[in-house]
Structure formats: structure tokens, C-alpha cells
Amino acid sequence: MAKAKSNTEEYLRMYSQMVRIRTFEDNANQLYLSAKMPGLTHMYSGEEAVAVGICEALTDQDRITSTHRGHGHCVAKGAGFKEMFCELLGKAEGYCRGKGGSMHIADQSHGNLGANAIVGGSMGIATGSALRAKLQGSEDVTVCFFGDGATAQGLWYEVMNMAALWKLPVIYACENNGYSEYTRTDEIAAGSITARAEAFGIEAHQVDGQDVLAVNDLTRKLVARARKGEGPFFMELMTYRYHGHHVGDINREYYRSRAEEKDWKENRDPIIRFRAHLVSEGLATEEDLDALNAEIEKDAAEAVAYALDAAYPDASEVDQHVYAA
Amino acid sequence: MREITLSKAVNEAIAEEMRRDPSVFLMGEDVAEAGTPFKVLSGLVEEFGTGRVIDTPISEPGFVGMAVGAAMTGARPVVDLMFGDFIFLVMDQLCNQAAKQHYMSGGKLKVPMVLRTNMGATRRSAAQHSQSLHALVAHIPGLKVAMPSSAYEAKGLMKTAIRDNNPVVIFEDKLMYNDKAPVPEEELLIPFGKANVRREGRDITLIGTSSMVQVAEKAAEMLAAEGISAEVIDPRTIVPLDEATILQSVRKTGRAIVIDEGHQSYGITGEIASRIMEKAFYHLDGPVLRMGAMDVPVPFSPALEDLTVPTPGGVVENARRLMRGEMFDAA
Numbered sequence: 026m027a028k029a030k031s032n033t034e035e036y037l038r039m040y041s042q043m044v045r046i047r048t049f050e051d052n053a054n055q056l057y058l059s060a061k062m063p064g065l066t067h068m069y070s071g072e073e074a075v076a077v078g079i080c081e082a083l084t085d086q087d088r089i090t091s092t093h094r095g096h097g098h099c100v101a102k103g104a105g106f107k108e109m110f111c112e113l114l115g116k117a118e119g120y121c122r123g124k125g126g127s128m129h130i131a132d133q134s135h136g137n138l139g140a141n142a143i144v145g146g147s148m149g150i151a152t153g154s155a156l157r158a159k160l161q162g163s164e165d166v167t168v169c170f171f172g173d174g175a176t177a178q179g180l181w182y183e184v185m186n187m188a189a190l191w192k193l194p195v196i197y198a199c200e201n202n203g204y205s206e207y208t209r210t211d212e213i214a215a216g217s218i219t220a221r222a223e224a225f226g227i228e229a230h231q232v233d234g235q236d237v238l239a240v241n242d243l244t245r246k247l248v249a250r251a252r253k254g255e256g257p258f259f260m261e262l263m264t265y266r267y268h269g270h271h272v273g274d275i276n277r278e279y280y281r282s283r284a285e286e287k288d289w290k291e292n293r294d295p296i297i298r299f300r301a302h303l304v305s306e307g308l309a310t311e312e313d314l315d316a317l318n319a320e321i322e323k324d325a326a327e328a329v330a331y332a333l334d335a336a337y338p339d340a341s342e343v344d345q346h347v348y349a350a
Numbered sequence: 351m352r353e354i355t356l357s358k359a360v361n362e363a364i365a366e367e368m369r370r371d372p373s374v375f376l377m378g379e380d381v382a383e384a385g386t387p388f389k390v391l392s393g394l395v396e397e398f399g400t401g402r403v404i405d406t407p408i409s410e411p412g413f414v415g416m417a418v419g420a421a422m423t424g425a426r427p428v429v430d431l432m433f434g435d436f437i438f439l440v441m442d443q444l445c446n447q448a449a450k451q452h453y454m455s456g457g458k459l460k461v462p463m464v465l466r467t468n469m470g471a472t473r474r475s476a477a478q479h480s481q482s483l484h485a486l487v488a489h490i491p492g493l494k495v496a497m498p499s500s501a502y503e504a505k506g507l508m509k510t511a512i513r514d515n516n517p518v519v520i521f522e523d524k525l526m527y528n529d530k531a532p533v534p535e536e537e538l539l540i541p542f543g544k545a546n547v548r549r550e551g552r553d554i555t556l557i558g559t560s561s562m563v564q565v566a567e568k569a570a571e572m573l574a575a576e577g578i579s580a581e582v583i584d585p586r587t588i589v590p591l592d593e594a595t596i597l598q599s600v601r602k603t604g605r606a607i608v609i610d611e612g613h614q615s616y617g618i619t620g621e622i623a624s625r626i627m628e629k630a631f632y633h634l635d636g637p638v639l640r641m642g643a644m645d646v647p648v649p650f651s652p653a654l655e656d657l658t659v660p661t662p663g664g665v666v667e668n669a670r671r672l673m674r675g676e677m678f679d680a681a
Binding site: 090121122124125129131147150151152153155183184187190350 | 373375401402406407409411412413414415416417418419420421422423424425427442443446447451452453454455456457458459460461462491492494515516
């Protein structure tokens with residue numbers, strides 16, 4: 026674990042946020058498996074320390090852009106379970122009135138500009154948000170989440186170039202979970218990923234994405250510097266996705282072994298690691314944390330039940346919101 | 351009333367809106383000191399500085415995507431896409447991102463941005479600098495599409511576009527930048543979705559977009575000499591489209607030709623023609639005719655290129671046949 030801080034409250038919040046993400050995803054997966062959720066979804070489980078470590082270093086004024094694997098970012102940026110489950114089930118009380126679904130949840134009230142179902146599709150949006158901050162003299166920073174698969178998109182190189190030329194307050198956060206859909210990252214990425222950012226003169230860091238404190242420490246430093254105009258920055262966060270590319274990707278031994286999955290889940294799990302740290306540092310007891318987990322599970326169960334009973338949008342909404350007034 | 355060029359009209363519209371609203375800024379390739387290759391934006395960087403008139407690298411998807419993000423978070427970018435043909439490069443940012451944010455977010459996010467670009471063949475620029483691709487974006491719900499037919503429209507539609515809370519794509523005909531028209535010095539805002547009846551007539555309705563409005567007007571002059579009275583309608587915006595004005599005219603005349611510089615197949619002419627046939631069928635005295643650009647890549651040689659776009663002579667010929675009641679069968 027990275028060097029400990031003294032702020033127990035912050036630590037417990039980070040733990041709680043990670044558990045909230047895992048619990049959300051477990052419930053979402055069950056909704057899929059029990060055929061109660063329309064469509065598919067992409068699980069964030071295993072990558073919690075990335076979203077939480079980063080978002081706990083941001084304010085509500087700071088923006089993020091998210092990905093198709095976006096539930097973790099959404100929860101970490103402050104979203105509520107009820108509106109998220111409603112959105113996953115296509116209900117009117119969802120964050121997007123059921124019009125976006127899993128891959129398009131946006132929560133503007135907490136600065137989440139939305140998940141994006143085009144791989145790498147939000148790199149322009151994030152960089153543009155940072156350009157706006159600079160033009161308007163705002164202090165907010167934008168974090169652009171994307172996966173290792175998205176580093177193969179040309180758009181990233183175009184916007185990194187402009188972000189570096191104009192010193193924009195944007196942090197590119199590459200969640201390297203080792204797989205680009207069903208293909209190992211080393212089969213799709215030549216050379217080093219951090220070197221690609223460095224080629225534009227962008228300071229690049231590689232960090233253990235399973236260590237929430239390491240992620241949080243680094244992000245705090247980079248955010249503070251980005252606010253002073255020292256950006257942009259790049260972070261490659263080494264992490265792992267426990268599920269397949271999406272919830273329907275069950276049989277995946279043709280691209281990765283069960284032994285590898287077991288190793289990550291048992292030996293490098295971000296929640297297990299941080300929990301052990303909290304207990305060993307005397308910041309919480311096992312009982313405290315069990316109670317916290319139980320509370321979160323109860324919240325999630327209530328939110329799922331609420332969402333299952335909630336109303337679908339009225340048919341009259343189908344052609345609403347095509348154009349803004 | 352004073353007369354100014356279309357180029358000057360666009361420049362004035364943007365300058366006025368930038369003075370009025372500090373959140374408006376311009377970005378694109380060579381928009382600052384160069385003022386674009388067509389010099390449409392000359393002088394703006396001197397007034398507003400490089401902070402608001404931003405030269406970008408040649409990275410169309412990158413800067414259009416950035417405009418989307420800036421618009422979603424409180425700015426009003428006007429993006430310059432040097433040639434309409436480059437719209438293919440930015441389709442994801444425009445059609446998957448800009449067009450859908452408002453809807454996908456259930457009305458929470460807005461993308462108030464303007465993409466100004468151009469269209470128009472016969473400039474001897476060949477297949478990748480001559481296309482008129484407005485139908486591609488008009489197909490996508492969430493985008494608005496304006497097609498100014500003169501300096502007057504260019505100014506009034508641009509100012510309205512900048513104040514609109516949606517992504518608007520404006521196609522300027524690059525051959526019309528030096529054409530002059532009367533434009534008032536006072537504030538000029540032209541509402542979207544309101545067609546302009548340029549010339550009233552009894553016998554046939556000519557609906558033209560952009561420079562095809564001039565083609566229709568010339569045809570109407572020639573037809574008048576033959577005793578045929580043509581009404582000329584400029585929709586001004588194709589999304590939203592003022593269907594009511596078009597239908598009202600066709601119900602009166604009973605005949606219509608739709609003229610547009612996009613390729614004829616699967617294009618604007620077919621869309622407008624089928625709306626007329628669906629909603630004014632029993633008022634028609636003949637088929638509604640489409641006149642678009644030929645379905646070929648735009649050729650370089652002047653001898654070939656001039657054959658690909660509608661001309662006043664072609665419109666007159668079709669109008670005469672409609673008036674004679676010819677059925678236009680394949681035979």
C-alpha cells in the first residue's frame with residue numbers, strides 16, 4: 026500500500042465507494058442473468074480503485090467523461106443507486122429518463138458528462154471541456170477515462186496534441202485492464218502506452234490501479250498541478266476486469282485463463298487489499314466494515330426493488346429531447 | 351439598403367455574436383491570421399485575439415470533438431470545417447456525439463455549437479473538394495441544417511445558429527462568397543424552419559436550396575418569357591423544414607420541381623418530393639420532379655464537371671414538360 030494518510034473519514038469513504046461499485050455491479054449482473062434488464066452491460070468489478078482513487082481527488086465542479094464500462098465512474102463521481110438502476114432498466118426516473126441506458130448514463134449534477142458507447146468517443150469531449158475551462162478562466166479539471174483498447178483510436182493523438190499545445194487542464198486516465206474486448210492488449214498495442222503521451226511532451230505515470238491510495242495520491246497531485254495550468258497529464262492504471270467484455274461474455278478461456286482471473290481476484294483485489302490495510306492500521310474493525318457492507322447491500326437491494334417497480338417513460342416521451350429548446 | 355458579399359455577411363454575423371456573448375469562440379484550421387483560405391474570417395483575430403479565434407492543427411475529428419465538449423460545459427463554439435468534404439472525417443463526433451447528447455441524457459445535456467462548412471461544385475476542385483453533403487447530416491435527428499442562399503440568409507441564419515441550443519451545421523456555397531446582396535445594418539435574425547417565397551407564381555413551384563435558389567430564379571425568369579408563371583421557394587433550413595409553405599404553394603400550382611446540389615439519389619430532393627406527394631397528392635397535375643447533382647463523383651475537367659449540376663436551362667426544360675403533361679415514364 027502507498028503511504029498512509031491520517032484522515033480516517035476519507036479512507037472509509039474510499040472503501041465504501043469501492044464496495045458500492047462492486048455491489049452495484051453484482052446486482053446489475055443478477056438483473057441481466059435473471060433476464061430483468063434489457064440489453065447488455067459491461068461490468069466494472071475489479072477496477073474499483075481506479076474510479077474511486079481518481080474521483081475522490083475531484084470536486085463536483087470537476088468533470089469526467091466515462092466509457093461503456095462506466096458504472097464505476099458514475100458511482101465514484103457521486104451518483105445514486107436508485108436513478109442508476111432505473112436507468113439500467115429503462116425507467117422514467119433514470120438519470121436519462123431511460124433514454125440512455127447502461128452505456129450512456131450522464132449525471133451532470135456531479136460533473137459526469139456521460140458514458141460513451143464509442144470506444145474513445147469521449148476523448149474530444151473531455152479535452153473540449155478542458156479547453157472551455159481554460160478559455161473561461163475556470164479552475165475545474167476534466168478527467169477522461171478510457172481503456173487500453175481506446176489507445177488504438179486516432180482521436181486520442183489529435184486531442185493530446187492540442188491539449189499539450191494549449192496546456193489544458195485535462196488528465197487522460199487509461200484503465201489498462203489487459204484486454205481490448207476479447208483480445209490481449211499486447212496483441213493490439215505496439216511499444217509503450219505511456220511513451221505515446223510522452224511523445225507529445227505530456228508527463229506520464231504508470232500506477233498500480235489496484236491500490237486506491239496510490240491512485241488517489243497521484244491524482245491529487247496531478248489535479249492540483251492541472252489547476253495551476255501545468256497540465257495535461259497522463260496516467261496508465263494497471264488493473265483487471267473480473268467479468269468478460271460484457272455480461273454475456275461467459276466462456277472466455279480462449280482468451281484468458283481461469284488461473285489468471287483467480288490470481289487477480291484473490292491476490293490483488295482492491296477492496297480486500299484496502300480492507301486489510303484499514304484493519305491493520307486500526308482505522309476500522311472487521312465488524313465496522315461488515316456493517317458498512319451490509320448497509321450498502323441493503324441500499325442496493327432497495328434501489329433494485331424500487332427500479333423494478335418504477336414506471337417506464339410514457340410513449341409521448343419518445344420524440345422529446347431530440348432538440349433542446 | 352447596402353449590399354455586402356456573402357463572405358462579409360458571415361464575418362459580420364460571427365463578429366456581432368462574439369461581441370454580444372463572451373462564451374462564443376471560433377476554432378478551426380487557419381481561422382486566425384489566415385482568416386480561412388476563402389478569407390471569410392479575416393479581421394476577427396485582430397478584434398478578438400487568439401484566445402477566441404483559435405487556429406487548430408489539421409485534426410478535424412479532434413477539434414470538432416473538442417467543440418462538442420466545450421459546448422456541453424457552457425461555451426458556444428463556432429467550428430470551421432474548411433471543406434464540406436471533410437465532414438466524413440468528423441461523422442462520429444457530429445452524429446454519434448453532438449447530435450445525441452441531449453436525447454441520450456434525457457434532456458440534461460445541451461450542445462450549442464455551430465459547424466460552418468461549405469458545399470458546391472464547378473470550382474474545378476475535383477471529387478474531394480466539391481461535394482454537397484448536407485443530406486448526410488440532415489438524416490441524423492438532433493442536428494439542424496441551414497443552407498443560406500444569399501448574403502442576407504448567410505448573416506441571419508448564422509446569428510440564429512449561434513444562439514440556438516443545438517448543434518447546427520451551416521453549408522455555405524463556396525462559389526457564392528463574393529456574391530453581393532442587400533443586407534440591413536440592423537440586427538438580423540432569420541428564424542429556422544421558415545421558408546422564404548422568393549417569387550410568387552401560379553403554374554409551377556420551384557423549390558431550391560442554397561445556390562439552386564438562383565438557378566430556380568433564373569429558370570423562373572426564362573419561363574415567364576414563355577408565359578409560364580413559376581413560384582420560387584427557398585426553405586433556408588432543411589432541418590427543420592417548413593413543409594407548410596411548400597405544401598401551400600404546391601396546392602396552388604399543382605406542379606413542383608425540387609432542385610438541390612446534393613447527389614440526387616437518397617437526397618434532399620427525394621425527401622421534399624415525397625413529402626409533397628404524401629400530403630398534396632390530389633392537388634398534383636404531374637409527378638414531382640427531383641433535380642440533384644448527378645450520381646457521380648465530381649469530375650475535375652470543366653467539360654465534365656458542368657454537366658453534373660442542375661442548370662436554369664435544365665429546370666426550364668423540365669418545367670415545360672411538366673406543363674405539357676408529359677408523364678416522364680422510363681419509356
